[in-house]
Amino acid sequence: MADKRRSNVVIFTCSWYPAIAADNAGVTNQQYPSDARIITLACAGRLTPALILDAFGAGARGVLVAACKTELCHYVNGSLTCKEIVEETKDLVELLGIGAKRLHLETFDSEDGQRFAEVVSEFCGKIEKLGMVDVDAVPK
Amino acid sequence: MASEIDLEKKIEETRAYNCIECGICTGSCPVSRVNPDFSPRLFVEKLLLGPKDEILLDKELWSCLTCKTCSVRCPATVDYNEFMRAARVLAREAGYEGVDSHAGVLRSIMELHAKGFKPKGTSWVDESLKTRKTGEDFYFVGCLPYFDVIFRNIELTSTPIANAAVKLMNKVGITPVVSENERCCGHDFFWSGHNDEFEKLAKYNQKLILDAGAKRVIFTCPEGYHTFTKVYPTVLGKLGFEVVHITDVLLEKAKKGELKFRPAAGLPPATAPLREGKGAGPGESQTDSGSAPAPIKVTFQDPCRMGRMMGHTEGMRELLGLIPGVELIEMPRNRQDAVCCGSVEWVSCVQCDKEIQLGRLAEAKRTGASILVTACPKCRIHLTCAKYDKDRDVDIEIRDIVSLVLDSVE
């Protein structure tokens, strides 16, 4: 039975290939699930573990990080830093009972809107199967 | 939900009006020594003379370590800790955000705990250990598993302390409950002004422990110990279980003969020559001379939360004293005068705090000890972090007391 509680999938994109790809997805009328919410950062390298955890804390069911392929990063090591951060945060997300499957990093090497839409759709589909995150109510 | 804290009432309650401006607080404060903009006395002065809201705006509100050195010495018995804490709660309610060290990751984790996320935190438990899901004794591991991830950048793991604790408990016949759904005890949120979240954490933890059927909760962390013992009852009323620090449990068992000691394994060699005329260098076997080897000198960092805030200083020393071959040399500032490790509640973690840490490490080194023994995982982390940058020569090994005891028992 589908959970009626509202919950979204947060997508952090850097402002280069992923952001342009996201726009192109719109330009070419690709379709992906409407629970996706895109937040664009200047560089994926500024993504801290706290921001990812905050996304889950705000209620997100899944977090997708979209960065440029590490060799193509316009800021040189931003994408590589992001990769390390996502790995570290996956460990934290496991400890927190959320599960590393709900956090995923995908790298892009082009502005292809279709690929963007496919990646988002696939991730949202995976998250849909995982359902909502298990949260306890505060005891009285 | 407002905290219902009334600043005026708090001032009365904490006796801030009693301040006689003697300045002993500032003179004692480890932060004031390195941060010219911070001073406990100045705070009280600002409060009493200026508009009440001004201190809520003050950035220095977040520099206080809540170590209680000022209060312990204040002749007017002003309760600075409570006063600072209340001010922080009000500051947050008014929208003045404090500081979050580590880009807020610890704060995020604790927030998620308070929001009810169900942690799965028992991957640290070594297979050889005996634990259970329900029982009378509950071992509260706290945030150690998270520290293992976050402090990879100073190459420090903290869960070995937990493993050592459970191993020792097993040795003295205790099979503790270890729960994977443990949430942060809330110490940091309590002291940094997140009142609502703190209450939620308290409720979650109480339920968890009662559901496990536990009658006693054992801590390795002094902050958790203090929070459960002194703060939880103010929010939850009767807890329904006893709270104890592991060093007390071990000391009791040792006195009954259930814990047998031997010279500790794996310690750095003695730095003093063995005997007159038989100058031995490091690495030479200690049994060569045929007589008792010189003791390994250690010094001890009193945790603020055990020492000053609970008056608990002797138990840990007695335990250390039971380890053969180890001699405790006190730092000049010990027990009630011990200096805080410099970073508390993941708020302030700035240059001034590093100065405090480096100063404390230097003080430890000056005792001639080769090991600084800590009894608090936080002290261990903060002092190790300061040491890691190698700014000054403060190279002294830092060891947790529980691990040291484990290395010293049969």
Added chain:
Amino acid sequence: MSKETSTFALSRALPRIGVIICQCGTELSSALDLSKVEEHARALSGVVYAKTEAYPCSRPGIAALKNLLKEKGLERVVIAGCTPRLHGRFVAKALEETALNRWYIEVANIREHCSRVHRNKAEATEKAKELVAASVKKVALAEACEPIKSKPRNAVLVVGGGASGLAASGTLADLGNDVTLVEKEDVLGGMLLKLDKPYPFGKSAKEIAKERISRIDGRVRIFTRTEVYSLKGAPGQYLVQLSTDGKLKEQEFGAIVVAVGAECISVEELLRTPLLKGISEFAGRVITQLELEAETAGKPARGVLGNMRSVLFVGASVPELSHSGARLFSLVALKNAAILKEGNPDLQAWFLFDDLPSDLEREFRRARNAGVQFVRPDDPSVLRFVREGLRGCGDLEINVDLVVLPSFLRMPSSARKLAEVLRIPVDARGFFIQPHIKLWRNDFAERGIFVIGSCHSPATLLEASEHATAAASLTTRFVTSEIVRAPLLSNIDRKVCRGCRRCFEACQWDAIEMIKRESDIELAVVDEVLCTGCGVCSTVCINGAPSLAPVSQKQIRAMLEVVGA
């Protein structure tokens, strides 16, 4: 911009926020229920005005907006419409002229990120509401930032004295620039010194090289045996260390043109690839196009191959080796096949290919008219060499004395080092990617470093010349006018920094310096000119000392609170 970063965020009365929702003609108004979005926006805290407009990005629309700002005393504006990279940009620019800070204007993308990608109107409308709410939260917490302005250095550096480098230097000199050209070899010319008759010029490559060199003689500062050793600085103000025979010299430049070319993969290496199955059996000679041109240069075509009677030109593109150079390699093969066959009618010439770019029609016809036989195997995977020549599936049998392979290009290892020094991203094969940076009004623009010619991707001489001219004119912006950069910056709070040096080690822009302040512990300080605002420092900092502009962590958290739930 040297505002003291405060670790406090004061809560004061919320600023007056206006929300304009664009109908985008009829697109958005039919794809979304805009009345619901407007209603929702009006109810958000801080919003004092919310209205749906047909064409806010049109000239009258923008004029109306400007009046609205004054009339309603709006301090922040959210425009909900198409992507900020399109019209939203114009509206934002126009509103700036009303003295509203650029960062007080936020564009919520409810088209490309919403209406266009979600067909369900109800779901898309819900999402649009949230996107607007997130932008409102973001702009409510925004802090005013001013662009970073710097005076440019009126000098251009050209790295590489080959075909494109010479062309660029020439054009730059024509435009009146102060040009410095550095070449790592002893002589100028690069690939031109190795070619015979490049397409389409009809002149010999050596002649072309001579012409180009004389064009710049006396007008460009030339340094041979010189390489770029280090680069520091920002667009318009680059400080470069040049190394000549190991001696270092520093110079300032406003822009840099990178034309280092690529190197040809040798025959020995090609012989080892799976492309040439059985090549060790082949009794004849195997050479590359480059070697062919070197051997035939300056000689008449007739009889140039000695007593070889048959030759096979391989024009097939091998994806692993050709990397978007398929056009170049096919072109060279066709041209050389045509030249050789025209000069030697008795020569048997085959051209093996599996695909030819359609714009090479003319060259293809020339070769075919000359008598070159074109062979397109049905199944390239079964091709193999035997002693006499090539065999394939069916009755494909080509016996030859000589096989000429394409001179595939790749980037030498020295190029990777240069890319690191100049901080140019490289693709999987090492070719340079044109680097960009965020400028003030436009989203992206060149960094003042232009990559031209084959070091970008295999280029014909004509293409390389075209790149060179284009780049030369684009450098103008970086050497003559004031450079205005978006204030993407990191500001390290000196009271918070602990001197752990992690940011210093992580920063790839040399923008962080460790400086002793009050105590002997060195603290990190950011150079505003060099900082690109990438934020890596803020991520590796154990303390949260750096705060990023213009979008703060606090703003992102506020947005997450809206879109997470």
